[in-house]
Amino acid sequence: MTVLFAFAAALLFATGTWMLLQRRLSRILIGVGLVGHGSNLLLLTSGGPGGSAPIIGTGDPADFSDPLPQALALTSIVITFGVTAFLLALGYRSWRMTRDDMVENDVEDRLIARQRDRDELVEETRLAEREQRDDEGLE
Amino acid sequence: MNDFIPLVVIVPLLGAALCVVAARSRRVQRVVSLVALSSNVITAILLLVEVDDEGILVSQAGGWRVPIGITLTVDRLSAVMLVVSSLMLISVMVYAIGLGDEEQRFSAFHPIYLALAAGVSASFVTGDLFNLFVAFEMMLVASYVLLTLGGRRAQVRSGMTYVIISLIASTFFVTALALLYASTGTVNMAELADRIPDLPDGVRLGFSLLLVVVFGIKAGVFPLYFWLPDSYPTAPGAITAVFAGLLTKVGVYAIIRSQTLLFPPDDRQGSLLLVIAALTMVVGVLGALAQDDMRRILSFHVISQIGYMIFGLALFSLAGIAGAVFYVVHHIAVKTSLFLVAGLVEFRTGSGRLSNVGGLVRSAPAVALLFAFPALSLAGLPPFSGFIAKFALVDAGIDDGAYLVVVASLVASLLTVMSMTKIWLAVFWGDAEAASVDRRLRASRSPLLMSIATGFVVAISLALIVYADPVYDYAERAATELLEPAQYVEAVLGGDDR
Structure with missing residues (x-):
């Protein structure tokens, strides 16, 4: 499973990087999203193999999955989400002003x-x- | 005293919330902002005094112990950064109120400015690498909004570049955190410092470089600086001063912290950082020479000056790091005041373009004076604080035999004088009449509040001359502390304070 996740993260990073190198903000946005997902997936994977829900009293603590990376990933997802929304608004503003969303020199x-x-x-x-x-x- | 640490983050955030509630009344917002920011100044000074007497202060947020909760730590470096940054934040707020404009037009200005203040303070006090990421984001998201608040075309254009670059840096940071957690099982800085030495060589090197790149983008060091001179000048007048004075320095702080605390001496990127430092200094100042806009010139100087700080750090000697700490303090005050003066010039003449303004030494001698002190200090002329800072660094560099970098730093200083002279000749001397005839003269004299705020920041930088001795001694004590990370680890992990 971890290997699968690692491959998925690698794929997301690769495609995301390609999109980031484009000139249009709409594509860059998709790239940012993909790379962000890649790093979040990596964060999730960094807790090691999954297990049962980490609630004390529901089972053997040895079987629990590590909750910390999940909390970290959640935080970072929220942040990426907020900033992506902001970028979208910025792109819309740029489109309203110039009828284009090129990132200019x-x-x-x-x-x-x-x-x-x-x-x-x-x-x-x-x-x-x-x-x-x-x-x-x-x- | 330990329980005071969270105040530097909580008070501005509470203030931000209050400002959102009081969105309709600018007067209430102003009072709330000024109270919150001055509370930060007081807390920071109390913390500084306490840290200097008692050593490192640690607070576990919510009372959770180290591996579970978030650690807040204040050592001498954080304390001095807190004091200087809080002083700058309140001065610029006063200036912004005097300037009106964005502050007047948008009710979002005050809450977001306070969020920025909270983010900057949080970056300095956090003892947890993931929390540092959150603090960075708090600061950056606030800066995105402040940068594009006016919604002008140039702002949207440069805002895009700025946001995208910062997002990429943040993604790198999250990736680095994921890899660090996977290999050490913690994101607490003290625990990381404890566990990183056990990692294989290559992995440690990778982390060290990855963190240099992440924080290097925020700090604007040599190959990663392109976004900076593009985006900073387009921000509203007062905001540029905060950006230039503080944001990049948070990056420098993070580089200093991560390199000294997390990595054992043989993993620190000394020689790489030396090369980066030399290139940053020279490229930054050369960029400044080519510009025609006052704020852009100053933005390029920000880059060049970052090089000096990295230079001090890269020596990893007591004198070097002490010099770097002193330099950061001096630079924050000087750079902020220069940008505030640039704002004053623009306010008076309606333009910051060198070819459009002139003769201000006659029409506004006070502004000229306010520019002259920090400009000479930036260039490193005695007896100003810049001279002391540069002298300390050059001395440390010669001790370590880093002659090439020393030469680069001297050349960069010389070129800094040249570009400051360029501003002086064009803006303050030159032809007043020919230039300002077609320019709207918005005010016959600079508004009092803006001048007072600028004067206050200039006075801080001048105070650094008078109190150079105690400040440098303090910087040396801070450097000693930084070079003995065991103290920090002990304070966080060992000393259970409750």
Whole structure:
């Protein structure tokens, strides 16, 4: 069972990673969900093989499954759920504003890159002008 | 005194709940926030005094013993982080009230800000790795909302990147926790410190690296920093200051804590962290030089400064870690005040773009003064706190023979001076008239509340010069404690306090 879980977690991580690398927020969201499930499954598996419900007085404590990872997994599921909902809202907002849910590049970075091109252009023109002037001077 | 520890988390959360109830009255919300945040300042200072006298404080939440309940621990490092962060949180709240805008328009501002405060405090006091994850999430979810509160296009765009990156880091964290639990059977930090040395070499190395990556994303170290300068500048004025001052430092705190406590000395990632530190310093400052926006320049400096802290830690010597602790304290105060000043400049001129503003030294000499002190301190000029912090680190680095990193740190400092000069020349000198004619002048002078808050933070950073000696001594004691994790383990597992 543990091996099966491990394979399932691996599969979830692999597909999730692929989806995360996409450009559209809707796909990234699915990726986040898949990877999140993968890690939660891993958390659940980390308690070792399953057993009976861990309620004192219902059976032999040696047969109990470990409740802690289950509690941890529950916590992390709730958190992932909340954040995913927030991301969905963000995606919706982005769609309302731009009719698109592309995750865009940093605008300022592009501005600065363009600035550099412009600086280079200015520099080149200045150099060319100076050469021209020098040539004229020689003549 | 031990029972006071949960207060730093509970009080802001209660305040948040009250603020939700009082959503209709901004005045009630303000009072509640300020009371909750100042209560945190007082608790933090009491804890600091107590820790320094008595040693590590431990509280078991709900009275459950170690492996079952959640442990809250305050040692010297946590205590000083608590004090500095609570001071910053209240100053920025005062500033935000002065600024109005988001604080005025959204009733969600106060509850979420308090949740952020609770998350930051919880990260510093928790002694349980899973609880650290929960504290991180509390802080991050609050920061997602604060970042995108205005709902402007730039905010939504950068919010997406920020949320996705943080989510990936969180998923990594959960994965690391699952693997740690599977191999040791606990997520309590003291118990982990006890059991991790028994693991096989490769597994320990894997955990060490995995945790560095997880916390490195939060801290914004070299290859993992891309989200930071993209998202921070778009946040509302006051909020950026908290983000830049505190959030990344929580990541740095987690790196320091996990590397010193959880892993035995030969597993600590000393040389790797040194390389990361050098690259973070240099790349961060080079990024800053290329920018044209005041907040973006400062955001890149956050990255560069993180490098210094990692540098101190990576030496794993007493002087190195003491330097790193001092650096964190100095950096939080200085960075927060610089962002607050950037907010003041934007408030006055309507723009933070270097090419759009100018001449503020004549029109707003007070703002110029408030910028000059922390800027010089950030660059590390004597006698400011930045000089003391950098001197301590460089000294520690030379002692350890990490000459290349020392050179990198000095080069980065020089470039920091250059980029601070760039801001100064463009914003405070330069042509006032030409720039501000087409800019709306929103106020003839900076509102009092914002200036007072900024002045208070600047005063804290200046106090670090006067009290450099006791603070550095304290940092050294904190470093001694960090280098002897046995004390921490003993305090949590051995010393049953009730």
